[in-house]
Amino acid sequence: MEFLRPGSWEEALAAKAEHPAAVPIAGGTDVMVEINFDRRRPEYLLDLNRIGDLYEWETVGDEVRLGASVPYTRIMEELRAELPGLALAAHTVGSPQIRNRAGVGGNLGAASPAGDSHPPLLAAGARVEAASVRGTRLIPAEEFYTGVKRNALAPDELIRAVRIARADGPQQFSKVGTRNAMVIAVCAFSLALHPRTRTVRTGIGSAAPTPVRARAAEDFLAAALDEGGCWETGRPLPPSAARRFAELAAGACNPIDDVRGTARYRRHAVAVMARRTLGWTWDAYRGGERGARCA
Amino acid sequence: MRVNLTVNGRPQQADDVWEGESLLYVLRERLGLPGSKNACEQGECGSCTVRLDGVPVCACLVAAGQAEGREVVTVEGLATGGDGTELSLVQQAFTDAGAVQCGFCTPGLLVAADELVRRNPDPSDADIREALSGNLCRCTGYEMILDAVRLAAARAGEAG
Ligand SMILES: Cc1cc2nc3c(=O)[nH]c(=O)nc-3n(C[C@H](O)[C@H](O)[C@H](O)COP(=O)(O)OP(=O)(O)OC[C@H]3O[C@@H](n4cnc5c(N)ncnc54)[C@H](O)[C@@H]3O)c2cc1C
Ligand code: FES
Numbered sequence: 001m002e003f004l005r006p007g008s009w010e011e012a013l014a015a016k017a018e019h020p021a022a023v024p025i026a027g028g029t030d031v032m033v034e035i036n037f038d039r040r041r042p043e044y045l046l047d048l049n050r051i052g053d054l055y056e057w058e059t060v061g062d063e064v065r066l067g068a069s070v071p072y073t074r075i076m077e078e079l080r081a082e083l084p085g086l087a088l089a090a091h092t093v094g095s096p097q098i099r100n101r102a103g104v105g106g107n108l109g110a111a112s113p114a115g116d117s118h119p120p121l122l123a124a125g126a127r128v129e130a131a132s133v134r135g136t137r138l139i140p141a142e143e144f145y146t147g148v149k150r151n152a153l154a155p156d157e158l159i160r161a162v163r164i165a166r167a168d169g170p171q172q173f174s175k176v177g178t179r180n181a182m183v184i185a186v187c188a189f190s191l192a193l194h195p196r197t198r199t200v201r202t203g204i205g206s207a208a209p210t211p212v213r214a215r216a217a218e219d220f221l222a223a224a225l226d227e228g229g230c231w232e233t234g235r236p237l238p239p240s241a242a243r244r245f246a247e248l249a250a251g252a253c254n255p256i257d258d259v260r261g262t263a264r265y266r267r268h269a270v271a272v273m274a275r276r277t278l279g280w281t282w283d284a285y286r287g288g289e290r291g292a293r294c295a
Numbered sequence: 296m297r298v299n300l301t302v303n304g305r306p307q308q309a310d311d312v313w314e315g316e317s318l319l320y321v322l323r324e325r326l327g328l329p330g331s332k333n334a335c336e337q338g339e340c341g342s343c344t345v346r347l348d349g350v351p352v353c354a355c356l357v358a359a360g361q362a363e364g365r366e367v368v369t370v371e372g373l374a375t376g377g378d379g380t381e382l383s384l385v386q387q388a389f390t391d392a393g394a395v396q397c398g399f400c401t402p403g404l405l406v407a408a409d410e411l412v413r414r415n416p417d418p419s420d421a422d423i424r425e426a427l428s429g430n431l432c433r434c435t436g437y438e439m440i441l442d443a444v445r446l447a448a449a450r451a452g453e454a455g
């Protein structure tokens with residue numbers, strides 16, 4: 001094994017181009033487990049810890065450009081207002097020790113269907129900034145996940161950052177597990193209201209081979225909110241609409257039975273989380289944001 | 296490969312380190328610091344908790360090469376006094392509160408609790424539970440551990 005230690009982003013891209021089989025290591029919370037348990041013996045480890053750019057975030061227009069390695073702890077502490085869905089999800093990851101090291105770049109690199117950052121990235125509207133010596137491209141999150149633990153990165157590409165729309169309305173994240181700390185999601189759900197475009201977006205984790213959006217549920221809800229004039233009036237949602245939204249969200253799942261839960265349980269739980277997160281976000285919209293704007 | 300790092304304030308050098316080796320292995324097997332414990336090697340138990348540039352992490356999940364040039368504090372670095380024989384506030388509180396049974400989880404808990412009390416001198420119970428949520432103990436049932444951290448925080452407050 002060789003340990004590659006690039007000191008700059010350009011050096012990292014050059015190293016990845018020269019050794020496409022090199023395994024990037026950021027927080028190491030996925031990679032080191034695989035090495036410790038002899039599940040992986042990469043020829044090259046490509047350490048990203050020395051690349052300061054990956055640990056910074058900035059706002060560019062309506063987007064946050066979140067460096068790939070910004071640890072979850074900082075996302076929780078620094079980005080609650082801009083990225084509330086992701087900040088809530090970050091808080092549920094592992095434990096403080098894990099959150100101090102791990103970040104979204106590693107979550108995307110691992111592309112586990114259970115990764116907690118995926119649902120809020122889908123719901124907020126995120127693009128993965130993939131770079132190589134050939135150039136940079138932006139991959140929409142929904143196109144990034146290509147299969148169980150597979151993603152759209154080319155062998156010579158690295159994730160530089162994730163560009164995530166700044167929240168223009170309430171966002172929520174909900175995760176089912178056996179306890180609060182150190183839990184891989186049985187399933188997870190994230191919802192973002194986008195009052196500016198009068199749309200809603202969702203993300204579901206651990207209930208299909210890849211993280212997915214519940215598009216039929218999103219379209220149904222957007223239409224129901226429009227027809228009812230709800231965005232203007234902020235009136236309570238009819239329970240029938242919330243129920244239908246939940247059913248459609250469950251319908252977007254394609255879950256499996258495994259040690260963490262059955263497919264049937266996952267569908268049911270996604271419906272419950274969809275209904276609850278809708279209630280929370282709509283209440284927040286009615287109470288806080290819209291009220292403040294009308295006053 | 297060779298790894299240079301600072302451990303508990305002392306520059307250290309480890310040779311013949313395998314590239315896939317963890318910081319935990321380097322500390323225990325190459326630098327003679329077996330205080331940090333190895334139980335799960337997968338980040339679940341926290342018994343290997345150390346501070347890396349001040350931040351609590353699982354040493355089993357840090358690649359040795361990633362620690363190059365960094366500062367590490369292990370449980371061996373908590374005790375004070377010239378010869379390291381004076382227990383730190385948190386260590387003393389753990390012994391006084393009976394928070395130690397078999398002791399295997401203790402080093403990791405001490406490092407995590409020490410960091411909490413320094414960062415937040417008046418932690419709520421929720422803060423304590425959150426700060427220790429990455430550390431498992433199979434003996435105590437945690438109550439004595441919570442007592443110990445409350446005691447340490449109270450004493451830190453008294454000491455100003
Ligand atoms: C005890 C424990 C609890 C956990 N709990 C959770 C949890 O609750 N929720 C959750 O979602 N995950 C959890 N995880 C998994 C893990 O922490 C996350 O997937 C995390 O986001 C990985 O980030 P990292 O920086 O540590 O990744 P690493 O382990 O460094 O890398 C992960 C993968 O991404 C690749 N990679 C990293 N950075 C880049 C980059 N910039 N460009 C391209 N590829 C890259 C690596 O090559 C590797 O394939 C847990 C892990 C442990 C050990
Ligand atoms: S040995 Fe590192 S967390 Fe268990």
Ligand code: FES
Nearest residue numbers: 397400432433434
């Ligand atoms: S005292 Fe035995 S594991 Fe905690």
